[in-house]
Amino acid sequence: MNMPNNKKILIIGGSSGIGLALTRLLSSTNSVFVASRMATALASLSITHIPFNASMEELPTESLPEYLDGFVYCPGSINLRPFKGLTNQTFEDDFNINVMGAIKSLKTVLDRLQSSSQASVVFFSTVAVQTGMPFHSSVAASKGAIEGLTRALAAEFAPKIRVNAIAPSLVNTPLAEKFLNNESKIEKAGERHPLKRVGNSEEVAQLTAFLLSEASSWITGSIIKIDGGIGSLKV
Numbered sequence: 001m002n003m004p005n006n007k008k009i010l011i012i013g014g015s016s017g018i019g020l021a022l023t024r025l026l027s028s029t030n031s032v033f034v035a036s037r038m039a040t041a042l043a044s045l046s047i048t049h050i051p052f053n054a055s056m057e058e059l060p061t062e063s064l065p066e067y068l069d070g071f072v073y074c075p076g077s078i079n080l081r082p083f084k085g086l087t088n089q090t091f092e093d094d095f096n097i098n099v100m101g102a103i104k105s106l107k108t109v110l111d112r113l114q115s116s117s118q119a120s121v122v123f124f125s126t127v128a129v130q131t132g133m134p135f136h137s138s139v140a141a142s143k144g145a146i147e148g149l150t151r152a153l154a155a156e157f158a159p160k161i162r163v164n165a166i167a168p169s170l171v172n173t174p175l176a177e178k179f180l181n182n183e184s185k186i187e188k189a190g191e192r193h194p195l196k197r198v199g200n201s202e203e204v205a206q207l208t209a210f211l212l213s214e215a216s217s218w219i220t221g222s223i224i225k226i227d228g229g230i231g232s233l234k235v
Contacts, residue, residue: 002215005029008065008116009212012054012105013074015041017173018124021201022072022208023047033064035105054101055093059108067115070212072122073102077142078175080135091138098142099149113161120212121157123150125167125223127231143167147223154221162220164211169227171199193228194235 007030014023014034020041026032027045034042035052042049050063054075077094079086102123113119125143128136147165154163170189172180180186180198190197207226210216225231 002213003029003209004070004213007031007069007212008067009033009070009072010035010064010068010109011072011074012036012052012059012101014047014072015039015049017074017175018168018171018201018204018208019072019074021205022074025202025205025209026212031065033068035059054105055097059105061108064109064112066112068109068112068119069116070120070122071106071109071113072208072212073105074124075101076124076175077139078179079138080179081138082135083137086138091141094138095142095145098139099145102146103149116161118214118217119161120216121153121161121163122208122211123163123165125150125165127167127169127225127227129167130223130225131231150223151221158220162211162217164216164219164222164224166204166207166211167223167225167227167231168199168204169193169230171201171204173201190228193230194233195228197228199226199228 009030010033011019011023012035013019015036015038023034027047032047034047035050037053039049048063050060075097077097079090123146125146128140129144129147150163150165
């Protein structure tokens with residue numbers, strides 16, 4: 001795997017789960033800026049932390065460099081309930097964190113990305129957008145918007161900025177903890193996948209790093225699944 005080197009990369013939500021795994025992966029060879037609410041897990045890493053709540057605040061830019069080579073938006077939500085049990089406010093809240101947070105953050109740093117010789121933007125979707133799954137209506141609705149946004153921006157920003165999205169299935173992260181908080185749940189969730197396990201943060205971080213690197217320089221407008229086969233296979 002070719003990793004990004006000597007790049008300036010902003011990770012929104014890089015202090016937990018996939019974002020933290022990505023921060024750890026990139027921080028030793030790149031200038032990494034992490035905008036997140038918490039910084040405890042980042043204490044031992046050589047990064048610049050920016051206190052930020054993506055659903056409530058405007059991204060501060062004072063600590064950011066004049067140009068950015070990479071932008072990754074990690075915050076998200078997983079509200080898996082029957083449609084009747086989801087309030088209108090839940091749909092709005094999920095859309096705000098999954099979509100509007102990404103849009104507002106990207107708008108704030110777009111000039112810096114355009115100042116790079118070749119920048120890369122990575123969003124996160126879910127396998128439940130392209131594969132209909134019960135109880136996923138709220139997250140699939142907002143992440144479906146992310147997939148549309150990815151393709152539209154990839155077309156608009158080409159060839160200067162590449163824009164891609166990753167669509168995982170269930171990954172063992174703090175965000176998914178209530179679904180994977182004991183061995184029985186982890187085993188049952190894994191059995192639903194053709195590869196018989198759930199994903200982990202490091203695997204998704206590796207794919208994200210690839211999309212930030214020059215090794216992926218001919219990829220844009222793509223929604224890339226990393227889902228243990230659940231979105232494509234019936235076994």
